[in-house]
Amino acid sequence: MDTLLRRQSTEQGAQGSTPRPPRMGRWAVARRQIKNGWQLYLMLALPVIYILVFQYWPMWGVQIAFRNYNVVDGITGSPWVGFQNFERFIDSYLFWPIIRNTILLQGYELLATFPLPIILALALNYVRLRWFKRSVQMITYAPHFISTVVIVGMLFVLLDPRTGMVNNLFGIFGIEPVDFMGNPDYFRHIYVWSGAWQGLGFSAIIYLAALTSIDPALHEAAIVDGASKLKRMWHIDLPGIAPIAVILLILNIGSILSIGFEKVLLMQNSLNLQTSEVIDTYVYKVGLQSAVPQFSYAAAIGLFRSVVGLVLLVVANQLARRFAKSSLW
Structure with missing residues (x-):
């Protein structure tokens, strides 16, 4: 009798409840999303194909x-030697000089150039004369679009020991000409600066964009409290751009051996x-410039x-x- 009553109540509850729609599988949901936004997936396909072809393949x-x-013999037909090439490089007498030159040059560049864009962005952020701000931005942005070959050519012309403008200026003050490009002590300084x-x-530009996202109410409250511009930079602007600065610093540390x-x-x-001999130049010479590549x-x-x-990037x-x-993650 109890079993019959429970069966009847179950049937009545089932009749009164709203039927649930069937659950869609994962692939069905994915197909629906692709169908609804196929234009976006088509745009995404182009960079994905580029990465697969030129980065992963x-x-x-x-x-x-x-x-x-x-x-x-080709790649697959050449004999397997394991870690023999790595051991050869580590045991080479050039290993430590090349590693030292690379780390010192990239580390020097990181320490010298990392804070400069932050200082420039903070200074430009407080400039109120629009024409002056735009002029400074134009003057500081323009050298970025000069090719590396032209930059090095300018360095050779300016620093030439006989006809260079710098040595001619030294001559006015009775200073002997200096062969900047031939002196190994000057190489890192010239490269970095x-x-x-x-x-x-x-x-x-990145830091200027980050500064625009800081809430102006923070500066208004600081001004009311009598904070100077330096204090507002230290307590508002720097904490606001700190996440961007940390990410760029991580990326720079990860590429400390990749100077270019x-x-x-x-x-x-x-x-x-x-x-001046670093890993990249050594790889270029032994891989392409040597008599037997x-x-x-x-x-x-x-x-x-x-x-x-x-x-280094993970650490x-x-x-x-x-x-x-x-x-980063």
Whole structure:
């Protein structure tokens, strides 16, 4: 009897309730979303294809770092040698000088150029004369659009020991001409500060954009309390752009071994080689410029640099997350 009553109540409850729509599967939901926004997915497909073709597909060739590659046998046909190329680079007498030159040059550039765009952005943010602000922005942005070849050519012309403007100015004061480009002690300074001049204004754009997102009410309250411009910069502006600055710092630390060989190679000569030889220029020389190109050896050095850069990026991200409460991921 009890069983019959429970069955009847269950049937009555089922008749009175609203039937639930069938649950859609994950693929059905995905198809619906693609159908509704196919234009956006079509736009997204172009950069995805670009990344797959030009970023991921070339990774197939990374295996030549573990092979004794030759053009006749191809990538898969070349004999496998394991970590022999990496051991050869680490055991080389050039290993520590190249690593030291790379870290010192990139570290010097990071310490010297990282705070400059922040200072410029903070200064421009408080300029009230619109024409003056635009003029400063134009003057500081313009060098970014000069090619590296032209920049290095300008350096050679200005610093020439016989006809350069700098040495001619020294001659007026009775100072002996200085061979700046041939002295290894001057190489890092010339490289870093010419790069700071070229990229200062363009790098400040990011911080200027970040400053516009700060609530003006914070500045109004600080002005009412009698805070000076320096105190407002320190207590309002800098904390407001700190997350952006931390992210850029993490990215710079991750690429500390990836200087880019174009400018270094153009400024390099036999006289300043002891401070100008970095990983990228060494890879270029052994991989392409040598009488017998050593593709596997060059690929191993490049892969070593990338792995170290990845480790530095992860460590810097973890430290930033722990101490600055901001990170890439």
